[in-house]
Amino acid sequence: MAKSAxxxxxxxxxYWMAFxxxxxxxxxxxxxxxxxxxxxxxxxxxxxxxxxxxxxxxTNPAVMILSYVTYISILFxxxxxxxxxxxxxxxxxxxxxxxxxxxxTRWASRNMGILGTVILVFIVxxxxxFWAEMKFGSLEAYSxxxxxxxxxxxxxxxxxxxxxxxxxxxxxxxxxxxxxIAFHLSHGFASGFQSLGVNHPKYNNFIKKFGYAxxxxxxxxxxxxxxxxxxxxxxx
Amino acid sequence: MKLxxxxxxxxxxxxKGSMQTYNISDVSPDMxxxxxxxxxxxxxxxxxEEPVEFDHDCREGICGTCSLQINGEPHGPDRGxxxxxxxxxxxxDGDTIVIEPFRAAAFPVIKDLVVDRxxxxxxxxxxxxxxxxxxxxxxxxxSLPIPKEDADMAFYAATCIGCGACVAACKxxxxxxxxxxxxxxxxxxxxxxxxxxxxxxxMVDQMDKEGFGNCTNTGACEIECPKGISLxxxxxxxxxxxxxxxx
Numbered sequence: 001m002a003k004s005a006x007x008x009x010x011x012x013x014x015y016w017m018a019f020x021x022x023x024x025x026x027x028x029x030x031x032x033x034x035x036x037x038x039x040x041x042x043x044x045x046x047x048x049x050x051x052x053x054x055x056x057x058x059t060n061p062a063v064m065i066l067s068y069v070t071y072i073s074i075l076f077x078x079x080x081x082x083x084x085x086x087x088x089x090x091x092x093x094x095x096x097x098x099x100x101x102x103x104x105t106r107w108a109s110r111n112m113g114i115l116g117t118v119i120l121v122f123i124v125x126x127x128x129x130f131w132a133e134m135k136f137g138s139l140e141a142y143s144x145x146x147x148x149x150x151x152x153x154x155x156x157x158x159x160x161x162x163x164x165x166x167x168x169x170x171x172x173x174x175x176x177x178x179x180x181i182a183f184h185l186s187h188g189f190a191s192g193f194q195s196l197g198v199n200h201p202k203y204n205n206f207i208k209k210f211g212y213a214x215x216x217x218x219x220x221x222x223x224x225x226x227x228x229x230x231x232x233x234x235x236x
Numbered sequence: 237m238k239l240x241x242x243x244x245x246x247x248x249x250x251x252k253g254s255m256q257t258y259n260i261s262d263v264s265p266d267m268x269x270x271x272x273x274x275x276x277x278x279x280x281x282x283x284x285e286e287p288v289e290f291d292h293d294c295r296e297g298i299c300g301t302c303s304l305q306i307n308g309e310p311h312g313p314d315r316g317x318x319x320x321x322x323x324x325x326x327x328x329d330g331d332t333i334v335i336e337p338f339r340a341a342a343f344p345v346i347k348d349l350v351v352d353r354x355x356x357x358x359x360x361x362x363x364x365x366x367x368x369x370x371x372x373x374x375x376x377x378x379s380l381p382i383p384k385e386d387a388d389m390a391f392y393a394a395t396c397i398g399c400g401a402c403v404a405a406c407k408x409x410x411x412x413x414x415x416x417x418x419x420x421x422x423x424x425x426x427x428x429x430x431x432x433x434x435x436x437x438x439m440v441d442q443m444d445k446e447g448f449g450n451c452t453n454t455g456a457c458e459i460e461c462p463k464g465i466s467l468x469x470x471x472x473x474x475x476x477x478x479x480x481x482x483x
Binding site for chain 1: 244307334336339342345405408441443448449450451452453454459460467468471473475477478481
């Protein structure tokens with residue numbers, strides 16, 4: 001029983017949801033730190049630095065393993081979320097005529113599925129825009145000052161958000177997605193700890209506040225990047 | 237007070253129910269919610285109509301029998317009370333009150349506002365006990381020292397009256413607050429520790445079998461619980477279960 005319990009039971013699904021979710025939180029931090037390089041003033045050096053970083057992130061074996069774990073986590077988190085949502089719907093086949101969840105719960109906590117779907121669609125768009133172009137597209141390759149042979153992801157990224165026709169639309173899409181992530185994290189971060197059984201009057205307040213700070217600051221920093229590239233950065 | 241009541245009427249478990257509207261006058265603000273329903277039923281009986289079936293027993297907030305989803309919330313708009321402790325002064329003259337049974341696949345409607353909450357009993361029977369014969373063998377309370385904090389937490393968990401408001405309030409119809417309270421009241425005490433692993437595995441297993449939803453930590457249960465059972469219990473159950481499953 002114990003073995004199947006960790007795979008099949010309702011609580012197991014919650015553990016995996018929490019575990020993958022919190023892992024993805026750490027991924028967000030790493031991804032953000034790398035992306036902040038895009039805020040550097042436009043120069044050959046900035047271009048080389050970002051493209052060499054992108055090359056490292058796609059070829060270093062340790063990073064590659066981490067990225068596969070990230071893909072699996074995203075998939076698992078999404079599928080587990082769908083399974084849980086379907087089961088939860090089944091648990092109340094006859095709906096209430098009058099149901100007032102707003103009196104006792106926060107909006108984000110009730111709409112994790114919708115927020116998650118928005119985020120999943122964003123991830124697909126985001127990967128199609130950059131990851132797929134880098135991996136399968138016809139990105140221009142060149143030699144950096146240090147002699148590394150790299151694909152020019154930097155120029156693609158900057159141009160995508162500075163594009164006269166679609167640039168602003170992409171900025172809006174990215175900002176809306178970051179708002180969805182912010183709301184998702186505002187419930188998900190602390191909720192993950194609760195699901196894993198980490199709840200103690202001594203630490204609850206800290207986890208909650210840290211979760212809110214994380215939910216605001218990380219998506220905000222991410223959102224600043226396309227906004228700055230479009231409105232602030234020198235055009236290339 | 238004059239009120240308009242919209243009440244779920246359903247002939248039996250198999251029948252298809254619907255909302256019916258009743259107008260009621262001469263309601264005293266000092267009546268309890270259940271007394272108001274008694275008045276309604278008296279008038280229905282006088283008219284030769286079928287009275288509205290609803291659950292009630294002690295009428296002093298300790299048995300957990302009364303239920304009712306009142307204006308979208310279990311046990312009505314007030315906090316920390318059961319329906320029998322809800323007074324009509326919480327409503328205004330001329331109000332429309334929507335009264336529905338608790339809704340969950342694991343709480344099937346038997347008739348009108350009465351639901352079958354035996355699923356809770358089966359969760360209890362799956363492991364919510366200790367295998368000690370206490371009759372005639374009661375030992376002195378001081379022979380087994382228990383830290384005050386643990387005793388208090390076990391006591392708070394044990395105040396759960398199993399009314400089902402947690403399930404009714406939860407958007408997922410999850411029974412995790414109830415189950416975790418029953419797991420916690422035992423897990424916190426030395427007498428309960430011996431069977432802690434089997435208990436939590438068996439009770440969660442039964443909870444899943446009954447078709448309750450999963451906890452998404454919205455916290456609605458804790459707020460609507462008439463006894464204020466804390467979400468801390470769910471985290472404790474999660475810990476206990478994790479420990480038991482990797483053993």
